Amino acid sequence: MSKKKALLVLNGEFDLNKKELELIIQKEGIDFIIAVDGGSNKLRKLELLPDLIIGDLDSITEENKAHFKKKKVKIIKHPVEKDQTDSEIAVDYCKENNFEQLYLTAALGGRIDQQLANLNLLEYIYEIDLEARIISDRIEIAIIDQKKKFLAKEGYRLSLIPQSSTVRGLSIKGCKYNLINQDIFRSQSRGISNLIESEQAEVRLKSGLLIYVLEKLK
Template identity: 30%
Template sequence: MNINIVAGGPEHLIPDLSRYREKDAFWIGVDRGAVTLLDRGIIPDEAFGDFDSITPEQKQAIEEAAPRLHIYQAEKDKTDLDLALSWAVKQEPAFIRMFGISGGRADHFLGNLQLLHQAAESRINAVMIDRQNTISLFPPGSYTVTRDQTKPYISFLPFTETVKNLSLEGFKYSLNKCHIALGSTLCISNELIRSQGAFSFTEGILIMIRSTD
């Protein structure tokens, strides 16, 4: 099962969701994101939120369409997306995609980026997707990456204080067991020179961002 989570970020940054409507896809709407799903002809399997950013009519439409709702008070210790992602991780899906969580308020975006760590800790593949970028977090290990002409630029940033022994193969700018400290821009805006490349590291958490201009 793949879980697709749609939150309430700027709708113009949310890509065409129809390409992610696989047979086993499971959809979660988070607050206004549930409205976005309904507007795009997708009925959320679960909906999470305090729903304080939508109209009573929109809330009623969600209540009538979604099989299961998780409604919370506006004053709480976790964001709606945090609650939805925690639930999704417990389902142990093959993959989690998150939309509508970039753009808009910077504090929301940075908080959402840190939520990816939940999935990384559980060894679940998770990615943030908007029209221009995909963002993923990786624990230590070896990984392959395939060329995507729509997002040719690949950047790596440390999520932790240090990422150790980072190696890049098949990239325009290769690395061999290099330590990357928090704040480094060494691995910004790289590109694959073959149809497939590889990266590996032994310690830390690594952010990978794939982008287009």
């Protein structure tokens, strides 16, 4: 049985055009599109309809709000003063509605505090037993807790950033700088700016959490 998948369009920098976004939706088999507050403005520019708009609605324009209401898009409004970001509220909605794989776009750029919160949101998603990837035109970001294979990514830059204080038993193969059973630490920059050199690269670790940043170089 296939997993339910949702695309979350956040309010950071958005570098995908309509064709690219539709291709991702088709390729990944995404079932549901959620505009997280100001993400709805980005979808309006692309002339795409979300299945849901959620958040405190302090970023969506009144014109776009009226447009989506006319199109019968479901809107869930939360108070402006709250203990969660709109993105976290959207993730909780996905959990409550049995989505298992999440794709986050427009999660980078813009306000630095929101960008950091979105990166840490990956760990929250992991903690509630969902899978997630941040995607953009050239960048993919996600968590590794045991192993990850990268296929047909030769020439991509790969950075590994400890999310836990220590990542133990890290092994890397298929890259310019490979490792065998090494510990790396969040306070150091050991895993930054590697380069995939093989048709298949692999990262394995014995304990801890890593955030990987996979970047297609120009």
